[in-house]
Amino acid sequence: MSIPQPPKDDFRNHIATVDEAGKRLWVFPKQPEGRFYQRRTLLSYLLLAILFGLPWIRVGGEPVFLFNVLERRFILFGLHFTPQDFHLFALLMVTAMVFIVLFTVVFGRLFCGWVCPQTTFMEMVFRKIEYWIEGDANAQKRLAKAPWTPDKVRKKALKHGLFLLVSALIAHTFLAYIIGTDGLLEIVQQSPLEAPGGFLAIVAFIGIFYAVFSYMREQVCIAVCPYGRLQGVLLDDDSVNVIYDYERGEPRGKIDRGQPKRTSCTSCASCRENNSACTDRILQRMEDNLTGIAPPPPKGDCIDCGLCVQVCPTGIDIRNGIQMECINCTACIDACDAVMDKVDRPRGLIRYDSERGVREGKRRIWTPRAMAYSALLLALVALNVWLLSSRDGVDVILLRAPGSLYHTEADTAVSNLYTYQVVNKTGLELPLTFVADGGRAEVRTVGGTPAVPPGEIVEGALFLVVPADGNGYPDEIVVSVRSGGEELKRITTSFLHPSN
Numbered sequence: 001m002s003i004p005q006p007p008k009d010d011f012r013n014h015i016a017t018v019d020e021a022g023k024r025l026w027v028f029p030k031q032p033e034g035r036f037y038q039r040r041t042l043l044s045y046l047l048l049a050i051l052f053g054l055p056w057i058r059v060g061g062e063p064v065f066l067f068n069v070l071e072r073r074f075i076l077f078g079l080h081f082t083p084q085d086f087h088l089f090a091l092l093m094v095t096a097m098v099f100i101v102l103f104t105v106v107f108g109r110l111f112c113g114w115v116c117p118q119t120t121f122m123e124m125v126f127r128k129i130e131y132w133i134e135g136d137a138n139a140q141k142r143l144a145k146a147p148w149t150p151d152k153v154r155k156k157a158l159k160h161g162l163f164l165l166v167s168a169l170i171a172h173t174f175l176a177y178i179i180g181t182d183g184l185l186e187i188v189q190q191s192p193l194e195a196p197g198g199f200l201a202i203v204a205f206i207g208i209f210y211a212v213f214s215y216m217r218e219q220v221c222i223a224v225c226p227y228g229r230l231q232g233v234l235l236d237d238d239s240v241n242v243i244y245d246y247e248r249g250e251p252r253g254k255i256d257r258g259q260p261k262r263t264s265c266t267s268c269a270s271c272r273e274n275n276s277a278c279t280d281r282i283l284q285r286m287e288d289n290l291t292g293i294a295p296p297p298p299k300g301d302c303i304d305c306g307l308c309v310q311v312c313p314t315g316i317d318i319r320n321g322i323q324m325e326c327i328n329c330t331a332c333i334d335a336c337d338a339v340m341d342k343v344d345r346p347r348g349l350i351r352y353d354s355e356r357g358v359r360e361g362k363r364r365i366w367t368p369r370a371m372a373y374s375a376l377l378l379a380l381v382a383l384n385v386w387l388l389s390s391r392d393g394v395d396v397i398l399l400r401a402p403g404s405l406y407h408t409e410a411d412t413a414v415s416n417l418y419t420y421q422v423v424n425k426t427g428l429e430l431p432l433t434f435v436a437d438g439g440r441a442e443v444r445t446v447g448g449t450p451a452v453p454p455g456e457i458v459e460g461a462l463f464l465v466v467p468a469d470g471n472g473y474p475d476e477i478v479v480s481v482r483s484g485g486e487e488l489k490r491i492t493t494s495f496l497h498p499s500n
């Protein structure tokens with residue numbers, strides 16, 4: 001019996017959505033049906049509710065998430081980050097990257113198929129609108145080729161109108177994550193002439209999202225997404241992916257009811273003892289062998305129906321093996337399971353498995369590589385937890401004004417001028433008072449007592465004044481920074497005077 005071989009890999013020389021002349025081949029995927037599609041649909045509803053709802057959720061009057069790159073204000077899970085926290089933010093990003101790498105090494109592109117916003121919007125929102133208006137794949141192909149009749153104009157206008165509407169919804173939400181819902185409402189309630197910057201930003205985002213979901217589509221995953229590009233170096237033989245079982249499926253071929261089943265001989269020997277046919281169709285091959293007629297190679301379980309290719313939103317044939325274009329959307333699993341049910345063969349010809357799982361029937365999750373990444377991830381998480389928990393809610397910098405010396409005030413006191421910067425990383429406004437510790441020095445803030453809004457930085461100046469009472473002058477003064485009676489910081493600063 002010939003050993004099933006993986007299919008030839010000439011497909012690696014070109015992508016499925018571009019023809020030899022370099023022209024885009026539009027993908028018309030058949031609408032998937034099945035258990036995985038149902039689960040993905042339910043999950044997508046939950047994810048969409050979170051994505052659209054999150055900017056409106058407030059804790060203590062503050063958004064849970066804010067990525068205001070314009071004003072350099074960042075809020076993650078209610079924690080305020082300022083530009084001074086850049087190292088923390090960078091470490092969090094590195095930790096997230098290691099998590100993604102570890103997750104991909106073990107579970108392949110599970111994220112792409114189930115959680116990625118691009119896939120969620122494309123397959124669960126825009127594609128569903130398309131199926132609803134234009135019908136399934138064949139109807140869409142016919143419509144694309146049909147001349148421009150009133151019916152076609154109506155369908156296309158309705159589809160693209162809804163696409164624009166959803167793109168506008170996404171654009172507004174995207175902006176809400178950047179400038180907050182208050183800033184967004186302000187822009188929306190003003191005329192474009194009053195807030196031209198905000199208006200243009202919204203229009204630009206709508207245009208980008210509309211172009212991505214109505215035109216670029218799978219090309220974003222194939223050619224733009226950096227995560228997709230990383231698959232080649234992240235996946236190994238043990239990574240779990242949507243995979244075609246070529247050992248079981250090959251050689252593929254149209255179903256032949258008379259073909260021998262690909263089951264093994266159970267060595268019951270009844271055929272020899274009775275010199276007659278056994279009840280199992282394996283006998284066909286035994287008889288052929290006995291009579292010297294070479295049996296046809298038994299076919300695999302793939303009946304070459306092509307449904308797994310027809311449902312694929314990136315236009316690939318999963319039977320060619322793991323490919324970078326595959327976003328693990330599971331549509332081919334559902335399609336093939338339905339076929340297997342019909343031809344009375346076990347499900348799972350296409351399934352979640354690793355290359356080694358298919359080849360050797362062994363699955364390994366905790367490979368040395370996965371363990372190494374896990375150890376690194378644990379160390380990073382621990383470092384993040386420690387840095388975040390030991391992080392102060394307020395940062396204060398108090399420095400003597402550059403180039404300044406002491407100032408003698410009519411022989412009654414000596415003063416030094418200082419500048420301060422206070423960073424408020426809490427979600428509360430902090431009215432500040434500066435108190436010189438030790439009792440002798442007095443603090444005079446320039447321009448009154450400052451109050452620092454949440455997530456903001458306030459800068460100002462103050463004088464430290466020590467009376468000339470004959471008791472000398474301190475070389476250092478401890479300044480206590482307080483808010484509402486609570487001491488936030490103690491800073492020791494140098495003091496210049498005539499004696500030093």
Ligand code: SF4
Binds near residue numbers: 252306309336350
């Ligand atoms: S859906 Fe299954 S049986 Fe049909 S071609 Fe694909 S792998 Fe083969």
Ligand code: SF4
Binds near residue numbers: 242
């Ligand atoms: S081969 Fe296509 S249909 Fe199958 S999981 Fe990958 S992207 Fe989805």
